[in-house]
Amino acid sequence: MLVNAGRNPALVPGEKFVRLIKERFDDEFTKVFGIEPDALTANEAEYLVGFKSIDAIRNRLAAAEQEIDRRLRSKGITRASEATASGAHADKGVTPSEPGVRIPTQRDR
Structure with a gap:
């Protein structure tokens, strides 16, 4: 989109x-x-x-892209490299920047 x-x-x-x-x-x-x-x-x-x-x-x-990264970082989330992204966050291109940060999934919505 x-x-x-x-x-x-x-x-x-x-x-x-x-x-x-x-x-x-x-x-x-x-x-x-x-x-x-x-x-x-x-x-x-x-x-x-x-x-x-x-x-x-x-x-x-x-x-x-820079604005998205800035907003995600302000929430404690960093974007993962597409080459290294895996698991549930791969489709979103994000990973938690701290182990305790949880990213909502489709199931949560």
Whole structure:
């Protein structure tokens, strides 16, 4: 999920947005995200059309990753490297930074 709390209730993106993403970012979009522009939700497509270059998207992605890490660390949680993550936390990419810190699972929700 690339967009949280989007305003558009539609799931399928408009043709205009998909076309703009394909024209603006070409094949690099698929290389960066590993998905085709057609596979985006309407909110994701509308958000990404606002970027002028693939580098701008990369920069925003890096900033978001840093913000996520900062917020998790403030709660005593660190993100695990995908190469070393294992067990119940592997799918979340997080591990407790202290042995006593418990990360909620799907069962807890």
